[in-house]
Amino acid sequence: MLDSLRDAAKSWVAKVLIFLLAASFGVWGIADVFTGYRSGALATVGTEEIAAEEYNQAFNNALQRFSQSGQVLSPEDARKIGLDMQVLQNLIQSAAIINQAKALGLAVGDQVIVAETQANAAFQDASGKFDPDQFRRVLQANNLTEPMYLAAERENRLRLAIANTVDGNFPASKTLIEAFHRHRNEQRDARYFVVKMADSEVTAPTDAEIKARYEANPAGYTAPEYRVVAIMKAEPEDVAARIALGDEELRAGYEKYKGDYFTPEKRTLLQMTFPTLEEAAKAKGRIAAGEDFMTIATERGLKEADVTFADKTKAEFFDPVVAEAAFKLAEGAVSDPLKGGLATSLIKIAKVSPEHQKSFEEAKEELTQRLRIERAREEIDSIYGAVEDGRGAQNKLEDIAAKENLPFQTVGPVDAAGRGADGKELDLPRKAELLKAILESDVGVDNNPLPAGDGYIWYEVREVIPAKIKPLETVRQQAIADITAIKMRELAASKAKALVERAKSGVALESLAQEAGAMLQTAQGLKRGETNPDFGPEAIAALFSVPENRFAFALESDGKSAKVMQSQAVLLPPFDGGSEEAKAIASTLQEGSSNDLLSSYLSALQAQAGVTLNEPLWRQISGTQTQ
Numbered sequence: 012m013l014d015s016l017r018d019a020a021k022s023w024v025a026k027v028l029i030f031l032l033a034a035s036f037g038v039w040g041i042a043d044v045f046t047g048y049r050s051g052a053l054a055t056v057g058t059e060e061i062a063a064e065e066y067n068q069a070f071n072n073a074l075q076r077f078s079q080s081g082q083v084l085s086p087e088d089a090r091k092i093g094l095d096m097q098v099l100q101n102l103i104q105s106a107a108i109i110n111q112a113k114a115l116g117l118a119v120g121d122q123v124i125v126a127e128t129q130a131n132a133a134f135q136d137a138s139g140k141f142d143p144d145q146f147r148r149v150l151q152a153n154n155l156t157e158p159m160y161l162a163a164e165r166e167n168r169l170r171l172a173i174a175n176t177v178d179g180n181f182p183a184s185k186t187l188i189e190a191f192h193r194h195r196n197e198q199r200d201a202r203y204f205v206v207k208m209a210d211s212e213v214t215a216p217t218d219a220e221i222k223a224r225y226e227a228n229p230a231g232y233t234a235p236e237y238r239v240v241a242i243m244k245a246e247p248e249d250v251a252a253r254i255a256l257g258d259e260e261l262r263a264g265y266e267k268y269k270g271d272y273f274t275p276e277k278r279t280l281l282q283m284t285f286p287t288l289e290e291a292a293k294a295k296g297r298i299a300a301g302e303d304f305m306t307i308a309t310e311r312g313l314k315e316a317d318v319t320f321a322d323k324t325k326a327e328f329f330d331p332v333v334a335e336a337a338f339k340l341a342e343g344a345v346s347d348p349l350k351g352g353l354a355t356s357l358i359k360i361a362k363v364s365p366e367h368q369k370s371f372e373e374a375k376e377e378l379t380q381r382l383r384i385e386r387a388r389e390e391i392d393s394i395y396g397a398v399e400d401g402r403g404a405q406n407k408l409e410d411i412a413a414k415e416n417l418p419f420q421t422v423g424p425v426d427a428a429g430r431g432a433d434g435k436e437l438d439l440p441r442k443a444e445l446l447k448a449i450l451e452s453d454v455g456v457d458n459n460p461l462p463a464g465d466g467y468i469w470y471e472v473r474e475v476i477p478a479k480i481k482p483l484e485t486v487r488q489q490a491i492a493d494i495t496a497i498k499m500r501e502l503a504a505s506k507a508k509a510l511v512e513r514a515k516s517g518v519a520l521e522s523l524a525q526e527a528g529a530m531l532q533t534a535q536g537l538k539r540g541e542t543n544p545d546f547g548p549e550a551i552a553a554l555f556s557v558p559e560n561r562f563a564f565a566l567e568s569d570g571k572s573a574k575v576m577q578s579q580a581v582l583l584p585p586f587d588g589g590s591e592e593a594k595a596i597a598s599t600l601q602e603g604s605s606n607d608l609l610s611s612y613l614s615a616l617q618a619q620a621g622v623t624l625n626e627p628l629w630r631q632i633s634g635t636q637t638q
Contacts, residue, residue, distance in 0.1 A: 053628050054103055057110035057620030061102050063632055070098045087447070095633050105170055107616040112169040119168045124161055177612040183600035189586045191596050196584045200535045201546075201554055203576040204524035205567065206510065208503050216494040224490050225483050231493070232486045237424030237432065239474040240449050243412045244440050245394045246466030251383035253416060254390075264382045265371045272369035272378075277322045279362035280337050281315075283308050284354040291348035291355050298345050304359045322364065333358060388465050395460070395467055402457070408471055424476055425449075440468055500570050507564035507573035514562040520577055527575075536582075550574050 052060040073094055074086065089095060128134060129141040133149060136142040150160055216224075225232055256264075265272075281304055285291040294307050308318050320328075328334035332351035340346060342363040349356050394415060401411040412419035422439060424432050429446055431437050439445050441463050452458050452472045460467040483490070510523050524531040534546060539555055542548055553565040553574075559581045566573050587593060 053625050053632065054099070054106070055621075055623045056103055056106035056617065058113070059106040059110045059620075061099075061106055063628060066099060066102060066632065069102055070095060073098050087444070090633060099629075103617060103622055104613045107613060107620050107622075108170045108173050109166055110620045111616050112173055117169060117172070119165045119172075121161060123168070124164045128160075128164070174609065177609050181601065181604050183597050183604070185588055187600060188588070188593055188597050191600060192586050192593060193583055194539065195596075197539065197555075198582040198584075199537050199554060199559075200533065200579040201537060201576050202520055202531060202533055202579060203574050204520070204527065204529040204531050205572050205574050206503070206506055206527045206529060207572040208499055208506070210495075210499075212502060213495055213498045216491050216498075220494055221487060221490045222483065224494050225486070228493075229480050232483075232489065233478055233480045234432075235426040235428075236478040237426055237476040238449055238472055239421065239423030239476075240425065241408050241419070241421050241471045241473055242440065242445070242468065243398075243408045243417055243419045243470075244463060244466065244468040245391060245398065245415070245417050246440075246463055247384045247387035247391065249418050249466070250387035250390055250394065251380065254383045254386050256379060256382055256386075261375065261378060261382065262371060264378055265374060268378065268381070269368070272374045274367045274369075275324045275326075276338065276366040277324055277364040278337050278360060279319070279321045279323070279364075281305070281308070281318045281359040281361055282320060282333065282356050283311065283313065283318055283358075284356045285348070286355070288348050288350060288355055291357055295345065295348060295357055298357070304345060304357075319361070322362075329353065391466055398460075398467075398469065402469075408469055421473065423474070445470065496570055500566060503571060503573040504564075504566055507566075507575050510575050511562045511564050514575070514577065520562075520575075523575065546574075550576065554578050 053063045053066050054061040070086075070089075074089060077089075128146070132139075134141055134146040136145060147157075150157065155163075283294070283304070285294065297307060298304055305315060305318075308315075323337075325334050325338050328337060330351040330353045332349050333356065336346045336349055337358055337360065340358075340360045342360050345359045346357055349358065394417070397415055398411055398417075401414070402408075409419050411417070422437055425437050425439070425446075427446065427450055429437055429439060429442055441461065444461060444463075445468060448458065448461050449470060449472060452470070454472050454475055456472065458470055460469045510527070514520055514523060521531055532545075537546060537551060537554060539551065542551055546554070547565075547568055550565040550567075553563040554576050555578075557563045557578050559578055562575070562577050564573050564575050
């Protein structure tokens, strides 16, 4: 587990998270992180303890930062991408720094904190002076006392002070920058052909080979654990169909939502701009004399797509002069020159789509479904209560579903990926969330309903079918296919290698291609890290692993062929140490070395202090199994 946490904090992650932790322990969004320290430590680092409450607050702060950036992240999704482990590792690193600071006898005086606090704009009045009342209001809003705030700020500065001393600001050498530049931008040409294997070239697996493959790779021939689950759900769509609405209620709903069934007038116009009113007037004269609007636009280097504004309401035109003219002209008419706020132009009305208010009859079908869904949402709570009463009375889900007229299904066997025993995907409501809940449950467990939007899903695990190795007879064809594929790749690699050796000995590539019944081809301008349909990652790596005019081979993705290549012209782009690219490379290398040094230092601090994780408490908090 701790190894996984250390891996999660490599390179730039450590520095970024330390900064974010310092921010999260500041004024904004932090509750009392200094109470409950001894009420059950999640982890200890030397003499420092990390409380469960502290982790929960830091994790919630991380989620809030995501939401502030416009990316909503649920706790479950955050754990899937490893954010929970990053937050924990961040706290461990921070505790290691504080442990080191105390060991070194470092301290931050109150005067420093006070001076910086008074200079903080968050605590100042409109004139820019420190406002004690504002300071107290902010602390109170964040459940902080003044001593707690001072303690938090003191620890933040200790963290940053130590972290900054290890911020190795080492400029990259010109030689390293140039090497990086050449490695990134080097281009190669290649001559190549593809040697293909025929199925007949591979010998059929023997019974002994099949048995050996089966016994040596049990995981590949093991049926996963399956579960059979009963599912009942109550979502608005499930309830809506049974709701009857009278004509009077529908008409009232129509009046309420009438505006939603109104489509404003829209117009499609062609707009051609000019540098002056005089040029616009000349163009208008030509159009009035019979010339086509688009003919003049084409002369000015414009395509129809460049001048067309399709199906726009009046409010969608930025220039009010154009908007006003566009909605006064008749279809097909061309305006006089318009001196707008953005440009001088002529417009032609290509199409007019009148406004339309759907009648009650036109909107009735859509309105009926809308009102049913609204009513259904109101009924969900009473349905929830009735279902829970039935469960409390030990009634079966299928009986409750029949009584409440709710959808019910028994699904399974289903594996962790949502596939049935036949390997096909099974249809499950709220599949990802429900599968996770099913796998965390067991036979006989009384599960809480799973929230599903405005509704709920109830589920019961009825049977657990343990994972087991399939009998050899049932997977014999799979084992044969696996062995055949391995032999095919080995044969392709062997043939390609032999061809490369012959090419090295002086046999012309043209002769080898002809012998293999393949066409000799050429590829130009290949670069490291850039692939194309003809050159995948393996082929690119092999080509760049040999010097100019040398030979290499790479297996193809189909498993039945290999590419035999000769690295030809090598283009080394000129290096300009003053270019923007060189500066960017230097910055990247400098930042990378700094972050790597900081990461190494933090790992050393952790190892020196000793880290102990309360595994049972972590599993309880994170809802996951540690590894």
